[in-house]
Amino acid sequence: MSLLEELYRETIMQHAQKPHNFGPLENPTVRVGGNNPSCGDQIELFLKLDGNVITEAGFTGHGCAISQSSASMMTDLIRGKTLDEALELERKFKAMVVEGQPPAPELGDLSALQGVAKLHARVKCATLAWNALEQAIEEVRSA
Amino acid sequence: MFEPETIKRDFPIFANNPDLVFLDSAASSQKPRSVIDAMTLYYERDHANVHRAAYALSMRATDAYEDARGKVARFLGADTDEIVFVRNATEALNLAAHAWGLNNLHAGDEILLTEMEHHANLVPWQLVAARTGAVIKAVPVTREGRLDLDAFDSLLSERTRIFSLTQMSNVLGTVNPVAELAAAAREKGALTVVDGAQAAPHLPVRVHELNADFYALSGHKMLGPTGAGALWGRREVLKKLPPFLGGGSMIEEVQLERSTYAPPPQRFEAGTPAIAEAIGLGAAADYLMELGMENVWMHDRQLVEYALDELSAVPDLILYGPRGEDRGGVVAFNLGSLHPHDLATALDEHGVAVRTGHHCAQPLHRRLNATASARASFYVYSTKSDVDRLVEALKKAREFFAGWL
Ligand SMILES: Cc1ncc(COP(=O)(O)O)c(C=O)c1O
Numbered sequence: 131m132s133l134l135e136e137l138y139r140e141t142i143m144q145h146a147q148k149p150h151n152f153g154p155l156e157n158p159t160v161r162v163g164g165n166n167p168s169c170g171d172q173i174e175l176f177l178k179l180d181g182n183v184i185t186e187a188g189f190t191g192h193g194c195a196i197s198q199s200s201a202s203m204m205t206d207l208i209r210g211k212t213l214d215e216a217l218e219l220e221r222k223f224k225a226m227v228v229e230g231q232p233p234a235p236e237l238g239d240l241s242a243l244q245g246v247a248k249l250h251a252r253v254k255c256a257t258l259a260w261n262a263l264e265q266a267i268e269e270v271r272s273a
Numbered sequence: 274m275f276e277p278e279t280i281k282r283d284f285p286i287f288a289n290n291p292d293l294v295f296l297d298s299a300a301s302s303q304k305p306r307s308v309i310d311a312m313t314l315y316y317e318r319d320h321a322n323v324h325r326a327a328y329a330l331s332m333r334a335t336d337a338y339e340d341a342r343g344k345v346a347r348f349l350g351a352d353t354d355e356i357v358f359v360r361n362a363t364e365a366l367n368l369a370a371h372a373w374g375l376n377n378l379h380a381g382d383e384i385l386l387t388e389m390e391h392h393a394n395l396v397p398w399q400l401v402a403a404r405t406g407a408v409i410k411a412v413p414v415t416r417e418g419r420l421d422l423d424a425f426d427s428l429l430s431e432r433t434r435i436f437s438l439t440q441m442s443n444v445l446g447t448v449n450p451v452a453e454l455a456a457a458a459r460e461k462g463a464l465t466v467v468d469g470a471q472a473a474p475h476l477p478v479r480v481h482e483l484n485a486d487f488y489a490l491s492g493h494k495m496l497g498p499t500g501a502g503a504l505w506g507r508r509e510v511l512k513k514l515p516p517f518l519g520g521g522s523m524i525e526e527v528q529l530e531r532s533t534y535a536p537p538p539q540r541f542e543a544g545t546p547a548i549a550e551a552i553g554l555g556a557a558a559d560y561l562m563e564l565g566m567e568n569v570w571m572h573d574r575q576l577v578e579y580a581l582d583e584l585s586a587v588p589d590l591i592l593y594g595p596r597g598e599d600r601g602g603v604v605a606f607n608l609g610s611l612h613p614h615d616l617a618t619a620l621d622e623h624g625v626a627v628r629t630g631h632h633c634a635q636p637l638h639r640r641l642n643a644t645a646s647a648r649a650s651f652y653v654y655s656t657k658s659d660v661d662r663l664v665e666a667l668k669k670a671r672e673f674f675a676g677w678l
Binding site for chain 2: 132133134137138143146147170171172192193194195196198249251252255
């Protein structure tokens with residue numbers, strides 16, 4: 131399989147074209163923006179919490195297939211998770227795309243993004259939504 | 274005869290990367306052997322700090338540095354003492370904006386820019402506007418990708434104190450009618466600053482014929498090293514210009530509480546300059562003058578016409594920028610609704626290096642209704658076969674992403 135085929139799997143392209151949880155949430159608990167200034171990719175992440183648990187997650191913005199699919203799958207995955215669990219997922223996701231470790235089973239569909247690790251230039255795209263998540267959690271906790 | 278295949282042999286990067294199709298010269302060009310050698314020779318034979326010592330080695334270094342200034346001056350059709358060495362076009366534009374703007378602009382004065390500016394020619398003026406109360410206006414870009422000259426006429430007024438524009442767009446490839454616009458600005462009493470980062474590498478520049486007051490360039494985009502660029506300033510303007518940075522080399526006499534400043538260009542070169550880089554830039558100017566800038570421009574024109582013809586035949590490809598004599602060797606495009614990053618990754622698989630993103634021109638991309646684009650740019654070593662490889666890779670990418678466009 132070429133690097134390209136490894137990266138642009140069906141799962142990723144489907145999420146990129148019809149992202150899940152796309153659109154702003156009304157009355158979010160927290161809302162943060164993230165962008166990748168080198169390429170202009172932008173995301174706005176919305177979370178609703180019940181105590182420590184993420185009950186809803188949504189996002190808006192624009193970017194490449196990698197950043198959009200990553201945000202789409204991430205917002206699917208973190209729904210129903212506690213903040214600590216979400217941070218743990220972030221750590222595992224980054225271990226996969228930044229350090230090139232094999233995908234942790236909890237990452238589910240996100241394992242489709244493991245090819246990103248081989249493409250240094252695209253790591254920032256894959257982590258854009260996750261960095262916004264980390265920032266959102268920080269904001270909730272410091273509020 | 275201008276033979277890009279022969280010229281390519283002067284650039285060691287291509288021997289070391291034989292399969293590379295390098296189409297990102299607008300971001301930074303490759304370097305010929307003569308530039309690399311000039312810098313190495315300087316370090317191996319002539320290095321000492323400049324302007325400060327009476328020993329032979331330092332004088333040799335000073336001569337080499339000043340000689341490079343003379344080469345850049347010749348390249349621009351200017352006088353040697355009008356050339357200020359800076360790091361790059363960004364620093365040159367900041368110098369002009371701060372040294373001139375902060376001392377001459379007042380609340381309500383207008384700074385006229387254009388919608389096709391690189392961020393390097395927007396943000397410095399925004400900083401200066403915020404501090405002086407001056408107001409920024411911008412000439413819009415037409416659907417063809419040219420400046421809207423009617424809008425320019427109505428935006429230019431007695432309130433306009435300074436007009437700053439790019440001579441060539443780094444996204445559209447448009448070459449603006451600078452001489453004509455600068456003459457109109459001068460008539461209203463405004464100075465004109467020209468961002469020559471893209472134009473200087475590609476076309477013959479005679480600063481006085483441009484009716485300009487300042488001209489900024491980056492050495493690394495015109496075959497020189499990173500870290501050396503130049504600001505040309507018209508002598509009468511430079512003479513009255515207060516310093517931007519203070520320190521050694523730019524003074525006449527220093528008291529504890531005040532100093533007097535050296536004449537231009539030294540007044541604007543505080544601290545130890547990038548000596549080897551300036552010498553490299555001088556060697557780059559020599560290389561280009563040897564090729565002849567008329568020939569460089571003709572090569573650019575032929576290649577971009579060829580590229581636009583070939584690219585027009587790729588289905589789903591959206592091309593930006595005008596067609597005509599005022600179009601230089603830059604081609605920005607999008608493939609259907611595919612994000613340019615995904616496209617660039619696919620092109621890279623075929624060894625084709627293009628840039629993607631907003632190319633530091635976000636307002637322009639807003640006008641183009643695109644958040645980003647891919648961009649191929651050409652230079653003296655670019656060949657028709659580079660264009661063919663790009664077209665081939667685009668067709669393959671289109672097949673690969675078929676169904677997702
Ligand atoms: C039109 C234009 N102006 C200014 C710049 C800034 O050049 P530098 O980053 O070398 O300062 C660039 C470089 O991309 C450019 O294309």
